[in-house]
Amino acid sequence: MQKIILIYSLILGLYSCASYEKYRQITEELEIPAQIYQADFNQTWAAVIQEMAKGRYDIAFANQETGKVKTRWMDNTLQVNFTDSFGGSDKVKAAEYQILVNVAEGFSYGRKVTKVTVYKRQRVERDFLQGWKEIPTDGITEKTILYRIGVRIENDNKIRAIDKAKEKEALENF
Numbered sequence: 001m002q003k004i005i006l007i008y009s010l011i012l013g014l015y016s017c018a019s020y021e022k023y024r025q026i027t028e029e030l031e032i033p034a035q036i037y038q039a040d041f042n043q044t045w046a047a048v049i050q051e052m053a054k055g056r057y058d059i060a061f062a063n064q065e066t067g068k069v070k071t072r073w074m075d076n077t078l079q080v081n082f083t084d085s086f087g088g089s090d091k092v093k094a095a096e097y098q099i100l101v102n103v104a105e106g107f108s109y110g111r112k113v114t115k116v117t118v119y120k121r122q123r124v125e126r127d128f129l130q131g132w133k134e135i136p137t138d139g140i141t142e143k144t145i146l147y148r149i150g151v152r153i154e155n156d157n158k159i160r161a162i163d164k165a166k167e168k169e170a171l172e173n174f
Contacts, residue, residue, distance in 0.1 A: 032117055032118075032119050032142075033117070033118050033119075033139060033142040033143050033146055034115055034116065034117040034118070034146075035115070035116050035146040035149070035150060036108070036113050036114070036115045036116075037113065037114050037115075037116065037149070037150060037153050038111065038113055039112070039113070039114055039153045039156075039157070040105075040112045040114070041067070041103065041105040041112070041114050043153060043156060044103055044114040044116060044149070044153060045064055045067070045103055046156075047149045047152040047153050047156065048069060048101055048103055048116060048149055049062065049069070050152060051145060051148050051149050051152060052069055052071070052099075052101070052145075055145065055148070057071045057074070057099055058071055058072045058074055059071055059072075060072040067102055067103035067104055067105070068100070068101070068102055068103075069099075069100070069101040069102075069103075070098070070099075070100050070101075071098055071099045071100075072098070073096045073097070073098050074096060074097055074098070075094070075095070075096050076095050076096060076097055076122075077092065077093075077094050077095045077096075079095075080092055080095035080122075080124060081095075092124040092125065092126050093125050093126055093127055093128070094124070094125040095122070095123070095124045095125070096122075096123060097120055097121060097122045097123070097137070097141075098120070098121045099118065099119070099120050099121075099141070099142075099145070100118070100119045100120075100121070101116065101117070101118050101119075101145070102116070102117040102119075103115075103116050104116075104117075116146060116149055118141075118142040118145050118146055119142065120137045120139075120141050120142050121134065121137075122134065122135050122136070122137045123135065
């Protein structure tokens with residue numbers, strides 16, 4: 001009976017290590033790009049939705065209650081083959097990516113803040129026998145989206161300040 005338990009635990013241990021290799025890159029090397037903004041949740045959510053629509057991302061799921069946005073898989077075979085053309089790897093048959101955005105509300109020093117996390121899943125197919133293989137991204141798309149969201153929030157805050165000043169001036173001149 002002890003031999004059976006030992007063999008079973010050995011097989012289970014080997015299998016769990018094999019499945020860990022699949023997600024090793026995510027847990028050890030990948031830092032998911034995130035940014036904290038000095039804005040309330042609704043303002044940040046509006047900036048995220050505007051950026052995803054303006055960036056021509058095909059939104060599959062957007063739920064303000066949970067603060068999650070998910071795009072459909074979008075083809076980027078030409079971009080992957082172009083960037084890989086300067087390297088030593090072979091061209092890919094197909095490549096696609098998906099963007100996942102998470103918006104969370106919080107407080108910092110008594111002021112409302114929001115944290116936006118952007119994760120890009122990139123996968124390639126070298127041939128039809130191999131199937132899809134997930135590869136790490138370069139992080140440029142994620143950081144670009146976060147930067148653009150920050151610019152939208154900053155511009156929105158400036159417009160609000162100008163409107164508030166105009167309103168105050170109008171009340172004083174009345």
